[in-house]
Amino acid sequence: MTTTPIPVLTKKDFQTDQEVRWCPGCGDYAILSAVQSIFPELGIPREKFVVISGIGCSSRFPYYMNTYGFHTIHGRAPAVATGIKVMNPELEVWLATGDGDSLAIGGNHTIHMLRRNVGIKVLMFNNRIYGLTKGQFSPTSEFGKKTKSTPYGTADRPFNPLALVIGAEATFVARSVDVFQQHLKDTLKKAAAHQGSAYIEILQNCNIFNDGAWLGLTEKDARSEHVVQLEQGKPLIYGKNRDKGIRMNGLELEVVHLGNGHGLTEKDLLVHDEHNPNPAYAFLLAQMEEMPGFPAPIGVLRSWSRPRYEDVMSKQLQDVIAQRGPGDLSKLLRSGDTWEVK
C-alpha cells in the first residue's frame, strides 16, 4: 500500500474567496467558523470533502467552504447526498440545512436518509423561522407564534427535531448552539468520527427575523441554569453551583436538588450513556425541555452502530460479481432464447 502524505491543512485552506452574504450578526458565521476550524483537524484530504445543501440561509454554506460543494434545491439535499455517497463511499459528505429545509419540504428525505444510515453528517441550523423568505413560521416555531404569515398566531404544534430523528432511527443524534463555540467544535468532531448518518441540531439565532429565539439558553447565567450538558459516563448535573441534576423515577425523568439537606448526591443521578441500546432513553432526553422546570440538553444524545447504507450497497455489488463473475455485455445481449437467421 502506498500512502501519500496528507498536506497539513489550516482553517484558511477551507475558506473561499466569495463574500459571505449572511446578515451581520447572524449565527451562521459562528457555525461556518467552527466547521472551517475542525475540518483541517480530521486528517482528510481537502478534495474528499463534499458540502451539500438545499435552500435557505443555511444552504448558502457550500459557497463559503473551499471543498467540493453543491447547492441543490429545496429539501432535496439528503437525496443528492445519498447519490454521491452511494457512488463514492470514500467521500466525506456534510450537509448544511435548516429547520424549514430539513423538516418541512425535506422531511421525507431526511427520515429516509436516517433510516438507511447513509454516512452523511447533517448540520441542521435551527432558528425556528424562515429567514430567506423574510419571516414566516417554520416547523420548529413555537405554538401560537405570530409571524408575517400568521398575524394571529400559528395553529401548528412544532416538531421536536431530536425526537423526530431518534424516531427515524438516526445512529448519531446531537445538539449544540451557535454561540457555544468550543462545545460546537467538540460535537462536530464527534459527528465526524461517527460511521453512518449523524444529525446535529445547531440552535442558531436569526437576529433579523427571530432574534433571541434561544436567549433562554444562551444569555448570561442561562447556560448553567437552563442547559444540561450531556457527557458520556457522567451524571446529568447542571446549575451555576452544580447543585441540580436529573434522575430516573420509574419511567420518568425527575429534576432533583443535590445536598442542601435533601441527602442526594451525584451518585443518585442518571449517568449519561449515549450508547444505550434502548432509544427510549434518548427520547426521554429529547423531550426534557418541553417539560416545565427541566433544562435543555446539549451534547450527544444517542450514538450507536449499524452498517452504513453505501457499504451494504457496495458489498452487494461485490458479492454478485464474485458469484456470477464480472458482467459480459455480449452474453447479456444474447441472454434468453435466441435464434439465428442465415
Next chain:
Amino acid sequence: MATTTEPVVNKHKREVIEKAVLRFAGDSGDGMQITGNQFTNTVALYGNDLATFPDYPAEIRAPAGTLPGVSGFQIQFSSSDVYTPGDAVDVLVAMNPAALKMNVRDLKPNGILIVNSDSFTENDFRKAQIKSNPLEDHSLDAFRVFPVGLEKLTRAALQDLGLDAKTMDRCKNFFALGMCYWLYNRPMDSTYKWIEAKFKAKPLLVEANKLAMRAGYNYCEATEAFQVSYEIPPAKLAPGVYRNVSGNQALAMGFVAASKKAGIPLYLGSYPITPASDILHELSMYKNFGVITFQAEDEIAAVTSAIGASYTGALALTTTSGPGMALKTEAMGLAVAVELPLVICDIQRGGPSTGLPTKTEQADLLQALFGRNSEAPIPVLAPSTAGDCFWIAVEASRIALKYMVPVIVLSDGYLANGTEPWRIPAVDEIPAIPVHFATNPEGFLPYKRDPNTLARPWAIPGTPGLEHRVGGLEKQDVTGNVNYEPLNHERMVRLRAAKVEAVGQDIPDVVPAGDPDGELLIVGWGSTYGSITAALKAQRAKGHRIGHVHLRHLNPLPRNLGEVLGRYEKVLVPEMNLGQLLMLLRAKYLVDAQGYNKIQGQPFKQLELEAKIEEVLS
C-alpha cells in the same frame, strides 16, 4: 430444432398462409400474459417476424369474471415483415363471457373463436352484464365458434395427479395454448422447458401444466375440431442472431451497454410506477455489471439522487412515467443549471393525473420540451420500436455525456410491454462513448466551455485541486460564481440553449421512407412507427406518392427537416395526443400540416391510418 416431444403426424388438411393475428383474452388471473408470451417465444424461435400487444387492466385482480378484469394479449406473426400487432384478429381465445364481450368486436368475420364453455353459466353472464347466452342467441353467427369445456377437459387430463380442483383449473390456459400450438403446427419444446424452469420447486405442477398443454394439442388431433391447421413459414429477416425483446428490456440493456462503452458505472434512481417499473427490475438484476440501483422514497429523491451520482461521475439515469416526470420537474431544471449529464426515461401512459396507468399515450411531448420553470431546454429522444429502445438508450447516454446535459427519452406503454424480434448487435457495433474527467488544476474553471460542444468540464469530487462549487443559483459565465447581473443572465440563458442546439450537429439528416417527394408526407414519432409503416406500404401500393419521416430526435430536430417538409404537397402528423408535434412543426416551419389524433389508450390501427390518408388525398 429437436422435436422429440412432437406428437403424432397430423392427417388433416394443412394450409400454408402468410400471416395470422391471435388474441388470448381472459380474467387477470387466467394467465393470459404468460400464455401469450409462451406462444410468442415459440413463434419467434421458429423464425417468424412478429409484434405483440399485451393489454391488461390497472387492477391486479378485479373481481373474477367482470368486464374490468379482462386481460388480453395479441400477437401478429408472419412469413413477411410485421410492423404492428394487427388490426383485426383471426383467432380469439375467450376464457369467459366478459372476455368475449370485450374482444369479439375485433374478430374478423369468419374468424375462429375458441370459448371456454365451462364458464358460460348464468352467473358468468351476470358478472359480464350479458342478458342471453351468446353461444345460443346467434350473436356469434358471423364466426367459426368452437366451444370447448376447458375446465372439464383439463380436470379429466389431470385426474391421476391427485391435485385439487382449483389447482387443476389453473392449468386450463395451457390446455388452450396446446390447442393453439396444434392450430399453427408449432412444437411445444420451448414451453415445456419454460414450465420446467418456472415450477422447478414443484414437480407436480411441472407435470400438470405439461399434461394440460399436451391434452389441448391431442384434443385437436383426436377430435379434428378445426378440420384445418395452418402453416406460416419463417420470415426472411436480415441475417444475424435474434431474440425477442420488449421496449423496457431493450432500454435496460441499452443503458448497460452505454455504461460499458463509456467506461463509467451506471446509476439508476427510480421509484416504482407503471409502466416503467420493469426497467428498475431489469437493471436490479445486472449488479455484476456494476449497476447501482436505488429505489428511492419518491420520484424527487429518485432524480435528485441520480443528479448526485452524476456529480460524482456516474452515467446517471432515472426512469418514470408522466406523473413521475411532473414531480421531477424542478430537479431536471437543476440538472440544466448545473450542466450535469442525466437521462430521464418517461414511459408515457394515459393522463392527466393518474389517468390510464396501463394504457399507452404520447401526450408528454410538450411536458418534456417545456415543462420546467423558465428557459430550461433539454434534448428529447423517442424510440420508434421495442428494439430501437436499445439504440435510443445508447444515443441518449452519448448526448448526455458529450454535451453535459440532461436528456429525456420518451417511450410509451405500448413500446414498453410490446415485443418484437430484435437482431442482437455485436458489441463492437455499439459506438464508443468517450468520457473525459477534468484532472488538471491549471486554468481549471467550472464553467469554461468546450468551444465545439459548449460542454463544461466534468470535475468529480476526489480530484485534487479542482474543488469548486455548483448550484441552482445563476452562475457567472466561465467562473461559475454566483452572479445576478442582467447581461450575464441573458448570456447564460442563451448559452444553455445554444448547447442544446449544438446537439444538432451530430443528428443525421432525415431520409423519408417511401417516396422522397410527392403528394403527402407523414411525420410521426415514437410507437406509431409500425402502424404508419404498414399504412404507408399499403397506400403506396395503391399508387399514391407518400413519404414517411419518423423522428427519433425531437429536440433539437434534424437540421434538414424543414427542407424535407417542403417537398410534399401535404403533411399529416398522426399522434396519440391532441396534436403536440403538430403544434411544434407548424410553429417552427410555418407549414400547414394537419393532425390525426387518437387518444383512446390504444395504438393506431393500420386501417384507421389508411382511411385518414385517403381522406387527406381525396
